[in-house]
Amino acid sequence: MRMPRILRPFTQATGMPRWILFSGLILVAFFVLLAIFAPLIAPYDFDQVSSGGERFSKQEGPDGAHLFGTTVQSTDVLSRVVYGSRTAIEVVVLALVFSLTLGVPLGLISGYLGGKLDRFLVLIMDALFAFPYLLLAIVIAFLLSDKLGQGVVTAAVAITVVYIPQYFRVVRNHVISVREEPYVEAARALGAKPFTIIRRYVLQNVIQNVPAIATLNAADAILTLAALGFLGYGIQPTEAAEWGYDLNRAIDDAGAGIWWTGLFPGTAIVLLVTGFTLVGEGLNDVLNPVIRARRLRKPEMPEAEEEPTRA
Amino acid sequence: MTRLALAIPTVLILLTMVFGLMRVAPGDPIQAALGGRVSAEELEQRRAAAGLDKPLAEQYFEYLGNALTLDLGTTINDDRTVTSIIVENGSATLELTMIAFAIALIVGVGVGLLAGRYRDTYIDLGGRLFGILIYAAPVFFTGYLAQLLFSGTLGWLPSSGRASAIVEFELETVTHIYLIDTLIAGDFDAFWDVTKRLILPSVTLGLLISGVLIRLVRVNLLQTMRGDYVEAARARGIPERRVVIQHAFRNALVPVVTVAGLQFAILLGGAVLTEQTFNWPGIGAELIRYLNERDYIAVQGIITVFALAVVIVSLLIDLVNAFIDPRVRY
Numbered sequence: 159m160r161m162p163r164i165l166r167p168f169t170q171a172t173g174m175p176r177w178i179l180f181s182g183l184i185l186v187a188f189f190v191l192l193a194i195f196a197p198l199i200a201p202y203d204f205d206q207v208s209s210g211g212e213r214f215s216k217q218e219g220p221d222g223a224h225l226f227g228t229t230v231q232s233t234d235v236l237s238r239v240v241y242g243s244r245t246a247i248e249v250v251v252l253a254l255v256f257s258l259t260l261g262v263p264l265g266l267i268s269g270y271l272g273g274k275l276d277r278f279l280v281l282i283m284d285a286l287f288a289f290p291y292l293l294l295a296i297v298i299a300f301l302l303s304d305k306l307g308q309g310v311v312t313a314a315v316a317i318t319v320v321y322i323p324q325y326f327r328v329v330r331n332h333v334i335s336v337r338e339e340p341y342v343e344a345a346r347a348l349g350a351k352p353f354t355i356i357r358r359y360v361l362q363n364v365i366q367n368v369p370a371i372a373t374l375n376a377a378d379a380i381l382t383l384a385a386l387g388f389l390g391y392g393i394q395p396t397e398a399a400e401w402g403y404d405l406n407r408a409i410d411d412a413g414a415g416i417w418w419t420g421l422f423p424g425t426a427i428v429l430l431v432t433g434f435t436l437v438g439e440g441l442n443d444v445l446n447p448v449i450r451a452r453r454l455r456k457p458e459m460p461e462a463e464e465e466p467t468r469a
Numbered sequence: 470m471t472r473l474a475l476a477i478p479t480v481l482i483l484l485t486m487v488f489g490l491m492r493v494a495p496g497d498p499i500q501a502a503l504g505g506r507v508s509a510e511e512l513e514q515r516r517a518a519a520g521l522d523k524p525l526a527e528q529y530f531e532y533l534g535n536a537l538t539l540d541l542g543t544t545i546n547d548d549r550t551v552t553s554i555i556v557e558n559g560s561a562t563l564e565l566t567m568i569a570f571a572i573a574l575i576v577g578v579g580v581g582l583l584a585g586r587y588r589d590t591y592i593d594l595g596g597r598l599f600g601i602l603i604y605a606a607p608v609f610f611t612g613y614l615a616q617l618l619f620s621g622t623l624g625w626l627p628s629s630g631r632a633s634a635i636v637e638f639e640l641e642t643v644t645h646i647y648l649i650d651t652l653i654a655g656d657f658d659a660f661w662d663v664t665k666r667l668i669l670p671s672v673t674l675g676l677l678i679s680g681v682l683i684r685l686v687r688v689n690l691l692q693t694m695r696g697d698y699v700e701a702a703r704a705r706g707i708p709e710r711r712v713v714i715q716h717a718f719r720n721a722l723v724p725v726v727t728v729a730g731l732q733f734a735i736l737l738g739g740a741v742l743t744e745q746t747f748n749w750p751g752i753g754a755e756l757i758r759y760l761n762e763r764d765y766i767a768v769q770g771i772i773t774v775f776a777l778a779v780v781i782v783s784l785l786i787d788l789v790n791a792f793i794d795p796r797v798r799y
Contacts, residue, residue: 174589285482288779292738293756293772300760301493381607385742388609389757405609409746412616413628420617424610431605439601 175443182373182436189430192240193247201225202234204241204399220418227418229407239422241399245310246430249383249393250376252314253321257375260318261325262368266356268326269333280330283323291320295382299391308394313386317379328371332364370441377434384427401427476784481533483776488532491769492525499545515545532769536777541770546762551770554755559774560645561631562751565670565743566736572675573732577682578725582718584683585690596683604680608739612673612746619669627666629748636662670747677739678732685728689721696720726790733782737775 192199202209220227226235268279286294299308299316306312336342337360345355386392387402395403401423408420499515507515516522520531535541541551584596603611620628627633632640632647636659643650648667651660693699694717702712741753748754752771759767 174594281478281482285479285486288479288734288783289483289486290734290737290775290779292741293775296741296757296760297490297768297772301490377605381605384607385609385738388607388742389745390761402607402609405607405613409609409613409616412613412621415617415621417617420610420613424607424613427607427610428602428605432601435601435605439597 175440178436178443179440182433182438182440185429185433186437189243189426189433190247193244196240196244200234200237200240202237204238205233205396206237226422229404229419231407235404235418235422238399238404239401239426242401242404242423242426243430245393245398245400246380246383246427248310249314249317250379252310253317253379254372254376256314256318257321257325258368258372261322262329262365264322265326265329266333266361266364269330270337270352270356270360272334276330279326283326286319287323287327292382292385295320295386296389296391299386303391307397308392309397310393313383313392316386317382320382321375321379324371324375325368328367329364332367333360336360336363366445370438370445373434373441374438377431377438380427380431380434473784476780480777480780483780484533484536484773485529487769487772487776488529491765503545536773539774541773542766544759544764544767544770546759546764546767549767551767551774554752554767554771555774557645558750558752558755561647561749562740562744562753564646564648565667565674565749565751566740568667568671569674569678569739569743570729570736572672573678573682574729576676577679578686578722580679581683581686582690582721585687585694585721586713588691593687596687600680600683600687603676604684606677608673608677608742609746611676612669612743615669615673616746626669628669629666631666631750632659632663633666670743670749673746674736674739674743678736681732681735682725682729686721686725689724690717693717693720723790727786729786733786734779737778 215228218228226239228234229238264279268276295316298319299312302312302315306315342355342359345359350358383392383400384402384405387400387404388406390403390406392402393400404423405420405427408416408423411417411419499512499521503512503515513522520528523531539552539555543550544554580596580599584593584600587593616628619626631637636647636651640647640650640656640659641654643653647663648660651657651663694713696717698720699712699716702716703709707716737753740751741756743749744751744754745757752774756768756771759771
């Protein structure tokens with residue numbers, strides 16, 4: 159069976175890119191599993207403060223009952239970290255779906271049709287792109303919080319607005335270079351409709367760039383989500399566990415030498431973001447011909463009669 | 470000239486966006502900030518004073534005009550002009566970001582060049598991992614760890630604020646940049662106090678930005694090392710050392726200027742988080758405070774300033790770029 163083009167980098171990678179790609183995949187897979195099986199893995203609920211009628215003690219260091227200790231609100235840090243991965247994965251998936259379904263088609267249409275629409279969209283997207291992304295996300299999250307509440311969807315939409323311009327730009331610029339290729343011209347000459355050309359010839363070529371950007375954006379999205387949470391414009395603590403919010407609460411603990419409330423959620427962010435980044439970097443290394451290491455096949459020489467002396 | 474012409478629509482779109490977003494905000498600004506706390510007549514009065522009773526189109530053009538003259542109104546809650554926020558808190562942000570940027574350049578370019586020069590060795594791996602990890606760590610987590618270690622465990626550096634209360638009180642502010650102000654006053658104890666407080670936030674923010682630079686410099690160097698001119702230099706028998714330093718490094722650094730400019734937006738975003746982490750009284754921390762208080766006029770003013778700053782910086786970067794790279798012309 160022929161392998162889908164999009165999977166090819168995973169088998170073609172060799173050397174360091176391969177190592178980078180696979181260690182990234184392992185990290186991401188770990189958190190996806192945590193997210194899916196959170197209720198089975200976490201010892202308590204993310205907002206549970208007592209068990210068997212007994213309230214957990216406050217800010218208690220790691221011990222047998224609470225492997226990662228407890229927070230100032232007496233919740234179990236380990237459980238919050240585990241449930242936090244569920245929140246993070248949910249938001250990332252939603253944000254990716256939103257920004258791909260909007261950014262890619264817009265880029266395709268804008269790049270292929272050109273003209274006034276293109277110029278208009280480019281201006282808007284460039285302006286959005288120029289704006290400090292975190293501020294944009296904060297403002298959007300703030301505005302939406304009244305209508306959608308401060309949950310996963312609001313956070314995902316706020317992140318989406320930040321990333322649409324990126325997909326738009328990459329896709330549009332690629333479309334512009336592909337548009338004049340002979341095979342597209344040939345299709346046009348044969349009388350194919352624009353929609354068919356875009357779907358069959360342009361999209362097929364352009365879509366190859368998307369996985370690398372999407373994984374790098376996923377990494378960014380986790381950071382943006384955490385930043386929103388840290389500033390108090392992310393997910394409400396009553397809705398779900400979120401690492402950025404936990405870190406916000408932990409800052410006050412730092413002076414008192416309480417390290418477990420911040421170290422664990424922070425490490426979780428670093429690991430998951432690293433995972434996505436490694437996958438993205440690995441894909442980039444494999445896909446980008448400019449930096450791809452040239453692998454020269456050693457010329458096969460007839461066996462020398464005697465050992466050649468090395469210079 | 471064309472570049473300048475392009476900046477104008479960008480400014481217009483950004484300003485329109487800011488205006489639009491703030492009108493979508495639930496409730497009108499005065500109501501949101503003061504609702505329930507003052508009488509209905511006073512609400513009306515404040516609304517008229519802020520020009521909010523005029524038709525939307527008129528408000529829009531007034532806003533555009535004001536934005537261009539940097540007259541951005543007065544905050545609702547504490548009666549400060551937005552201009553004074555820019556001067557007082559903006560200078561704190563400027564101080565923080567400039568030092569952070571210098572740190573980012575030194576670390577980013579240094580590590581990036583090393584990683585690219587020794588490609589696929591442990592140095593490269595180490596440099597790249599450092600870049601990835603520093604990028605992966607949210608600035609408030611790095612800051613938190615730094616606080617735990619340097620102010621908690623070791624007790625070397627203070628964890629928050631811009632100056633101790635006494636210095637803050639006694640210092641005569643000339644430039645609002647404390648590093649300079651304390652030097653002007655000739656008060657070296659105060660200078661040391663201010664410097665100590667600047668170290669953790671600026672290093673934290675600087676390292677964040679360096680992550681992006683490491684990547685960029687490394688990839689650029691890989692590209693230039695393959696350039697024809699590098700090959701040609703080698704062919705002329707120029708020692709490898711000189712080839713790398715004079716031919717490859719220099720050219721690899723040209724695009725850094727462009728990207729360093731793009732980092733400005735990230736720097737601003739990072740500054741908001743860093744300021745929040747270290748209790749740094751910058752403009753980002755003020756923005757969050759006013760947002761929490763629902764003071765839309767303050768929020769609108771601060772965001773407008775950010776938007777203008779971004780456009781101006783990117784314009785400057787392009788000009789500098791055209792100056793140092795003869796291939797770029799506008």
